[in-house]
Amino acid sequence: MSFTLANFGFDLSNREIATLIYLGLLLAAVIFWKKGRPLAHDVVRAFFFPKLALIWLSMSLYVAACVWLLAWLSLWDWPNLKSTLLWWLTVGFTCIFEAQQLKDKPYALRKLVRDAFTLSAIILFIAELVSFPLWVELLMLPSLVFLTLFIAVGEHQADKPGMPRVLNLLRGLQTLAGLIILGFSYWLVAGRVTDFWSLDTLREFGLPLLLWLMFVPFIFLLAVYMTYEEAFIHLQTRPRQTSIIRYARWRALLAFGWNIDGVKRLARDIRGRDIADKQGIKEAIGEINRALKIEKNPPAVARAEGWSPYAARLFLEEYGLVTDDYHRTQCEWFAHIPSVKLNDKVLADRISYYVTGHERAATRLRLALDASNQNDAKEAQCAFDERALALLVKVFDVERATTIYLRAQTSEPEALVIDGMRVSLDRSDWGDVRLGGYVRNLTIQHPMHQGDN
Structure with missing residues (x-):
């Protein structure tokens, strides 16, 4: 044949x-x-x-x-x-x-x-x-x-x-x-x-x-393989942590297996909290596992304590502003999404969203606009206003959100106090009128918030 x-x-x-x-x-x-x-x-x-x-x-x-x-x-x-x-x-x-x-x-x-x-x-x-x-x-x-x-x-x-x-x-x-x-x-x-x-x-x-x-x-x-490689390769440039890389990798493999999210959280915590010993690795893994379980069934948070961090990270979900997991840093508990472009331009204006607090509750919310003077200022401001109002609705209610936002604009940069919460708007400019830009922030701070950041 x-x-x-x-x-x-x-x-x-x-x-x-x-x-x-x-x-x-x-x-x-x-x-x-x-x-x-x-x-x-x-x-x-x-x-x-x-x-x-x-x-x-x-x-x-x-x-x-x-x-x-x-x-x-x-x-x-x-x-x-x-x-x-x-x-x-x-x-x-x-x-x-x-x-x-x-x-x-x-x-x-x-x-x-x-x-x-x-x-x-x-x-x-x-x-x-x-x-x-x-x-x-x-x-x-x-x-x-x-x-x-x-x-x-x-x-x-x-x-x-x-x-x-x-x-x-x-x-x-x-x-x-x-x-x-x-x-x-x-x-x-x-x-x-x-x-x-x-x-x-x-x-x-x-x-x-x-x-x-x-x-x-x-x-x-x-x-999964790429996650492990990328997660721990950054630690090789840190002299204090090179000795625990192998140990951290094997502990992560045993604790998380193919859970990509868990591995990435561990590597981030090692870098962010400067963990340099085996005991610190064990504690970080235990904390991540507890957090993963809590996220599946978040506990209720009393209004007097703050906001549920697991709900707060989703306050602006409709605008694609969903933060990473709520986690401990060296100074506080924190979650953020650092930069979302408003359009497809190369130098597009960007919106960021930050959630800060302690382990049980979020006590500070911040919405930030990082804008360039070369872009359409009205478009950027409208986008910021829309998201700021949506955030105020989540914190207060639909009826009062618009009034509160208008009052905050009038009193800027001084903070308003509404139901014990501090609501403030501020703006900081950088560069010149043509090539520079500005950062605009809306900050909502609960009475239980501790610290300046």
Whole structure:
């Protein structure tokens, strides 16, 4: 029996041939361009950096094991080899970026699984079943790439005059091109249903979904590994703490396992509280475990004591201002979200939110606007006013919040005292009128607050 490339799924479509042609031209341009060769060499060397190479090798072995299992279950056959290799090259090698996202946002794990079953997956699969004549694909591919690049560049210059209109035009062209491709694909598929829908086609459709679902555990374990590496590598620059890094890592592994949040909290507490002995590590781990349990069922806090820190950290959730966990520092208990951009500009104004107090209750809330004089001052002030009013509503009530805020603006920078609570607004300017900026604060302080900070 003779074997051909088609037996392994390598019967290339015109779209794939066009892609290979352009990739070959790009590679040739890099090789023959004198200034490009050193850059290409640096990229290759960085790609095979020992730690990265170990990740790529582990990922490849994991994918091979998944393919072996699917073949054993009769869900994979040799005609699926091409699509498997493409999946390995495109999706598999992005695992480090997915793991980074999962490390920063552990709740994104559900999204990783959900994305595999979206309607877009079906739409894209049908669009890839057929292709245009080769000359059309050769013209279409660079046109779509440049169109996407123009949109990306325009989005970073959206504040320039006329740019929103240009962006709308470019996005309209992009949508029109997508509809034409999809319409052509659906028309051909509908006319030859029996040719396209077979067991091999079903395998081709289901294979990326199955591989992705089987790949999610690897991404999660990689995120855990990256969390441990990143969490403790910063301690190596601190002479007092280098001797306990190994001990802290193993204690964290035993105490938290794959709980990414717990590991990150421990590393932060070691740095923030300058913990330099094994007893301090044990106490910090015990404190974090207690905090994790309390957060699942927060205790009620009497109004006379302050606010529940677990509720206060969510007071401005609707604006994306959710603080990190409420934790002990060297001087106080504290939670904050240090910087949320008001828009997509490079030098956008930013809003921060801080919660301070003691172990049982939060006793001080602060909302801060860090603004630049180069940006729209009215837009920044409106955003700050909206969030300040929302915070006052949480602390007092809807009826009084607006009145209190107006009175605070009138008495600025002197503080108002409402129900024993000090409400104050202040502003501090920096730099000059053109290149400088300012910081504006709303502070709400409970009578039980201790200290000046």
